[in-house]
Structures are given as structure tokens and as C-alpha cells.
Amino acid sequence: MQKPDQRDHGGGVDAAAARFGGERSDWIDLSTGINPAPYPIPALPAGAWTALPDAAAQDALLAAARGFWQVPEGAAILAVPGASSAIARIPALAPKGRVRIPGPTYNEHAASFAENGWQVVERGETEAAVHVHPNNPDGRLWPLAETTAPLSIIDESFCDITPNATLMVQARVPGTLILKSFGKFWGLAGLRLGFVIGDPALVARLEQMLGPWPVSGPALHIGAAALRDETWAEATRARLGAEATRLDGLMTTAGAEIVGGTPLFRLYEVEDAQAWQTRLARHQVWSRVFPYNPRWLRLGLPPSIGWARLEQALA
Numbered sequence: 001m002q003k004p005d006q007r008d009h010g011g012g013v014d015a016a017a018a019r020f021g022g023e024r025s026d027w028i029d030l031s032t033g034i035n036p037a038p039y040p041i042p043a044l045p046a047g048a049w050t051a052l053p054d055a056a057a058q059d060a061l062l063a064a065a066r067g068f069w070q071v072p073e074g075a076a077i078l079a080v081p082g083a084s085s086a087i088a089r090i091p092a093l094a095p096k097g098r099v100r101i102p103g104p105t106y107n108e109h110a111a112s113f114a115e116n117g118w119q120v121v122e123r124g125e126t127e128a129a130v131h132v133h134p135n136n137p138d139g140r141l142w143p144l145a146e147t148t149a150p151l152s153i154i155d156e157s158f159c160d161i162t163p164n165a166t167l168m169v170q171a172r173v174p175g176t177l178i179l180k181s182f183g184k185f186w187g188l189a190g191l192r193l194g195f196v197i198g199d200p201a202l203v204a205r206l207e208q209m210l211g212p213w214p215v216s217g218p219a220l221h222i223g224a225a226a227l228r229d230e231t232w233a234e235a236t237r238a239r240l241g242a243e244a245t246r247l248d249g250l251m252t253t254a255g256a257e258i259v260g261g262t263p264l265f266r267l268y269e270v271e272d273a274q275a276w277q278t279r280l281a282r283h284q285v286w287s288r289v290f291p292y293n294p295r296w297l298r299l300g301l302p303p304s305i306g307w308a309r310l311e312q313a314l315a
Contacts, residue, residue: 012031012286013027013029013031013286016281016286017284019281020278020281020282020284021284022284026284027284027285027286028284028285028286028302028303028306028309028310029286029300030280030285030286030287030288030299030300030301030302030306030310031286031287031288031298031300032189032265032288032300033136033158033184033262033264033265033298033300034183034184034187034189034264034300035184035185035186035187035236035240035264035301036187036300036301036302036303036304036306037187037236037239037303037304038186038187038188039186039187039188039222039226039229039232041188041222042221042222042225044217044218044221044222045221047217048217048218048220048221049217049218051217052213052217053213053215053216053217053220054217057217057220057221057224058079058215058220060220060224061079061215061220061221061223061224061227062077062079063224064223064224064227064228065077065079065180065195065223065227067227067228068227068228068230068233069166069168069180069195069197070168071168071171071197072168072169072171072172073172074172074200075171075172075197075198075199075200076197076198076199076200076203076204077195077196077197077203078195078196078197078203078206078207078210079193079194079195079214079215079219079220079223080193080194080195080196080206080210080214080215081192081193081194081210081214081215081216081219082181082183082192082193082194083155083157083179083180083181083194083195084108084194085192085194085210085214086177086179086194086196086206087108087109087112087155087179088112089206089209089210090112090153090177090206091112091113091115091116091117091118091128092116092209093151093202093205093206094127094128094150094151095127096116096117096118097118097119097126097127097128098118098119098120098121098124098126098127098128099113099118099119099120099121099126099127099128099129099130099151100121100122100123100124100126100128100129100130100149101113101120101121101122101129101130102122102123102131103122103292104137104138104290104292104293105130105132105135105136105137106132106135106136106155106157109130109132109153109155110130113128113130126149127149127150127151128149128150128151128152128153129147129148129149129151129152129153130153130155131146131147131152131153131154131155132155132157132158133147133154133155133156133159133165133167134158134159134162134165134262136157136158136265137260137261137265137267137288137290137296137298138259138260138261138267139260139261139262139267140260141165142154142167144167144169144170147167147170148173149175150175151175151177151202152170152173152175152176152177153177153179154167154170154176154177154178154179155178155179156168156178156179156180157179157180157181157184157194158181158184158185158262158264158265159180160180160184160185160233161185161237161240161241161262161263161264162262162263168197170198171197171198173198173199174199174201175199175202176198176199177196177197177198177199177202177203177206178196178197178198179194179195179196179197180194180195180196180197181194182194182195182219182223182226184264185233185236185264186226188222188226191218191219191222191223192216192219193215193219193222193223237263240263240264240301241263243263243301244261244262244263244264244266244301246307247266247299247301247302248266250310250311250314251266251268251299251314253314254314255270256268256269256270256276256297257269257270259296261298263301264300264301265298265299265300265301266298266299266300267296267297267298268296268297268298268299269295269296269297270295270296270297271295272294272295273289273290273293273294273295273296273297274289274294276297277289277297279313280310280313280314282313283309283310283312283313284309285302285306285309285310285313287299288300
């Protein structure tokens with residue numbers, strides 16, 4: 001596992017284009033787990049752009065979020081400008097100690113805790129714990145009994161594709177915070193919208209840290225519309241599941257083995273992940289490799305116009 005103060009992410013298409021050629025617009029970025037067919041942006045009132053975000057729009061968003069995720073009574077909910085903004089601040093909610101973050105997993109949590117003076121470990125009794133559920137990059141789901149700690153962070157950024165797996169019931173337990181990302185399932189990462197759900201005292205302190213108007217007016221309106229659209233969500237889950245199966249078929253035919261993942265990203269084992277990344281990059285297809293495992297390659301789903309190029313790259 002990489003050091004907790006090191007961050008590496010998907011993306012980096014600009015650097016890939018500089019190395020392998022082509023304009024950025026020529027590339028298909030499969031290094032992230034973002035829905036390639038995003039929620040259609042609805043018409044917005046003019047005030048969403050010109051006025052400070054109002055309380056009514058914020059209340060509407062939070063009501064839609066409570067309904068969509070079936071937030072238990074007694075749990076608080078806060079809209080934030082992307083889940084990463086909460087990840088950066090959560091370590092300051094409790095006295096420094098030891099935080100348990102089973103790896104390998106999304107590295108931003110460990111980096112944030114380490115920067116705030118916490119000792120990051122992978123097992124044992126600790127003052128805090130972080131569980132990414134389902135885990136990124138292997139899709140592991142955590143049993144409820146394994147997620148407990150005085151400060152328990154459950155990152156459900158990729159759980160909307162498999163809503164029955166949610167640990168939302170834990171949101172009523174003191175010391176618990178559940179993170180939700182809007183950018184992954186709804187495919188609008190640039191909107192910068194996320195949610196923190198759980199212990200009212202902790203949520204209130206986090207709200208103070210963020211200050212007034214943390215979420216933009218357009219994000220409030222778009223988020224509320226999307227969270228109320230259950231028909232789109234159901235159809236999207238079915239489509240993503242079918243496309244993940246299609247991707248698995250292409251990759252296994254090309255010689256990769258399935259390790260895990262979710263319908264939004266798939267993790268494969270190959271002989272040399274760097275070589276596979278280079279092979280795909282020569283066709284302007286960018287993928288994700290990991291510094292801690294030279295055999296792991298992760299791919300998101302291509303847009304509808306990208307399947308033919310991916311098939312060509314794998315041929």
C-alpha cells in the first residue's frame with residue numbers, strides 16, 4: 001500500500017496526450033469511474049446563476065436527497081461542494097489518534113488524515129475508521145459490523161449503482177458519517193456536489209467549517225431534479241450493468257482476468273499493467289494503473305461512441 005501522504009488519481013489526460021499524441025478532445029478517458037451518459041441538465045431559473053443560493057433551493061435539495069437515500073429519522077444531512085471537500089475536513093472533527101483504513105483503497109482519505117496528524121493503520125482498534133463501500137478499486141462491500149469506530153466514515157460514493165448494499169441504517173449511530181458523491185452515478189463530476197449524512201453534532205461542525213453558501217445555485221437545482229428522478233436512476237442502473245458485462249467480455253477475450261469492481265468501473269489483473277496502459281494509450285484511450293500493484297488495470301465505461309475504438313485497441 002502506498003504511503004498515506006501520497007495521492008494518485010485517475011485523470012491526467014493532458015499529460016497522456018502530451019506523451020502519446022493527439023488533442024485532449026481526441027482521448028477517451030476510462031481512468032475514472034464516472035457515468036459516461038450523464039443526467040440531462042434541466043432548465044434552470046435565471047436566479048440560480050445570478051443570486052446567492054437561497055434557503056428554499058437548499059431545503060428542496062436536502063428533501064430530495066433524504067427521500068432518494070431513505071435517510072433515517074434523526075440523522076442530519078449536509079450538501080457539500082463535492083465529497084472531497086468533506087474528506088479534507090473530517091479529520092479535524094475529532095482529536096488526533098489512530099485511524100483504520102483497510103487497503104488498498106481510495107487514497108484521499110489516508111492523505112487527509114495523515115496531513116491532520118493522525119496515524120494511519122490498516123487494522124486494529126482505533127479512534128476512527130474509514131471504509132469505502134463499495135471499495136475503490138476492487139468493489140468490496142463491507143459488513144456493517146466491521147465499520148464501527150468512535151468516528152466512523154463510510155464512503156458510499158459508488159453505492160448508488162447498488163442501492164440495496166447501502167449501510168445508510170448506520171447513519172443514526174453516533175459518530176458515524178456517510179459520504180455520497182453526485183458526480184459518479186449521475187455523471188456530473190464538474191458540478192462539484194456531494195453529501196454528508198449522519199451524526200447531527202458532527203454534521204453541524206462540518207457545516208460551520210464550510211461557511212455560508214457552500215453549494216452553488218445551479219448545483220442545488222440540478223441535484224434536486226436528479227434525485228427526484230427515480231425513473232432515470234432505475235434505467236441507468238440497468239444500462240450500466242449491461243455495459244459493465246460488455247466491458248468484461250472484451251477484456252477477458254483480450255487476456256485479462258476480472259478482479260472486481262462495480263458497474264461504473266472494472267478492475268482487471270494483467271501480466272503488465274503499464275504495458276496495457278501504453279497499448280491502449282496508442283489509441284488515445286486512457287486507463288488507470290496503481291503504484292502498489294503492477295498487475296492491476298482499472299477501466300471505466302466508454303461513451304457510446306467509444307466502444308469501437310476500445311475494441312480496436314484491444315484487438
